[in-house]
Amino acid sequence: MTQPDIAPNKPPKRKRLSSEARRQDFINQAIEFFAEEGFESSTRGLAKKLGVTQPLLYRYFPSKNNLISEVYDAVYVKRWQPEWEPLLRDRSRPLADRLNTFYKVYTDAIFNREWMRIFLFSGLKGVDINRRYMQLVRQRILEPILIEARVEFGLPDVPPKHCEVEFVWVTHGGIFYYGVRDLIYESAISTDKDRVIADAITALMAGLEIKLNGPKQT
C-alpha cells in the first residue's frame, strides 16, 4: 500500500491545467452529474463529484444557471454533426440505405444516458434551446427526408405538408423513444439497435409510399 514516491520527473502532485481546460473539465463532469441527478441537484453535490469545494465553482461560473447553460451548449450544440444532412441528401444511394446509415450514426451520437437525460430534463424545464433543437431536427432531418422521398418516388417537387412532416416525426420519435426505453427506463427487450432501426425504416418507406401517393390530402 506504500505509494512509489520515486518518480522524479512526474511528481504525483496535481498537474495544473489551463484555466479554460479546467473549466471544460468541470463542464464535462457537470454533464454527467446533472444528467444523473437532475438540474435541481445541489452545487455541493457536484463539487463533491469534482473533488473540490463548492465555492470554487463560482470562480469558473458566475452562477448555477450559467453553468447549466454551458451544459446545454455542450450537449445540444456541440454534438450535432453538420454532415448528417448531406448524408441524407446523397442521391447516389437509395433512400432506404441513406436512412439506415443516418439513423445508425445519429443514434450513435445521441443514444447515451447523459445526452438523453439532459434532453428530457431540459425539455421538461421548457428551455428555449430545446425548442430550437426540435426545429433543427425538422429542418435538417425530417423535411430533407420528405424531399428525398418525393424524388425517390418520382413525384413533383412540392414543399412537405404538415401532416407529412408529422408522419416522419412519428418514426423519428419512435426510434428516439426506443433509446429512452433502452437507456433510461431500461425496459427495452431487444438491444439490437440496427435491427430496430432497419425495421422502422422499412415501415417508414412503405408508409411514405402510400402517404405521398395518396389522393386526398389536406
Next chain:
Amino acid sequence: MTQPDIAPNKPPKRKRLSSEARRQDFINQAIEFFAEEGFESSTRGLAKKLGVTQPLLYRYFPSKNNLISEVYDAVYVKRWQPEWEPLLRDRSRPLADRLNTFYKVYTDAIFNREWMRIFLFSGLKGVDINRRYMQLVRQRILEPILIEARVEFGLPDVPPKHCEVEFVWVTHGGIFYYGVRDLIYESAISTDKDRVIADAITALMAGLEIKLNGPKQT
C-alpha cells in the same frame, strides 16, 4: 361586491368535506402542481396552491414522498382502462379499425399535460411504478396487437418475438412522442391527432405484414 348572504339552507361558508374527499382533492391538485413544477418543488408551494398552510399537508400525508406515491397511483393506476385490451382483441372488426379506435381512446386518456409530465418526471426518477407501467403496455397492448396481426394475416399462433415487440413499440412510442411534442415541447405542427394516428397505423400495418411474413427472423 356584497356577498349575497341570504341563502339560508346553503351558507357561503366553507363546506366541510369528508376527510377522504379532502384528501383526494389535495391529491388531484398535487398532480397539477408536481406535473408543472416537478417533484423537487416545495410542499410550501403546493400548500399555497391549495390555499392552506404547509403543515396541514402532514395531517393528510405522513411525508412528502408518501404524497408523491399517491400522485403516482392516481395517475398510473387509476387512469388505466381495462377495456382497452378486449377492444384490441375484438375479432369482429378489422385490426386496423381496432387500432384506430384504441389509439383514439388511449391518447384521449394520456394526452394531457399532467399525465405526460408526471410520466416523464417519474421515468427520470426511475421509480418502480414506471417500469411496471411499461410492462403493462407490453403485455396488454403490444403483444395483443402482434397476436391479432398474426391472426389477421392467417399466420400460425406463435408467441411474439422480441424484435416484433420492439417494432410495435416504435410505432407506439412514436405516437406517444407526438403527444410529448404537442403538449410539452409545444412543437407539434399538426394538431390533427386522429390523422397522425391513422397514418401511423397505416405504416404499422404495412410494416407488420412485411415483418411477420419475412423469412429470416431471429
Next chain:
DNA sequence: AATTTAATTTGTCATTCGATAAATAAGCAA
C-alpha cells in the same frame, strides 16, 4: 348553549441551498 371532536394555523427546528468575502495554499517568475 355547552361540549366534544376534528381541521387548521402559528411557531419553530435542524438542514440544505446558492452565493459571497476573506484567508490560505500552490504554482510561477525573478
Next chain:
DNA sequence: TTGCTTATTTATCGAATGACAAATTAAATT
C-alpha cells in the same frame, strides 16, 4: 530563495426546505 499571481479552501450569510408540536379555530353533537 523572494515576491507575485492564481487556485482553492474556510467561514459564513440569508433564504428555503421537510417536518413536528402546540395553540387556535371551526364544525358537529349533545
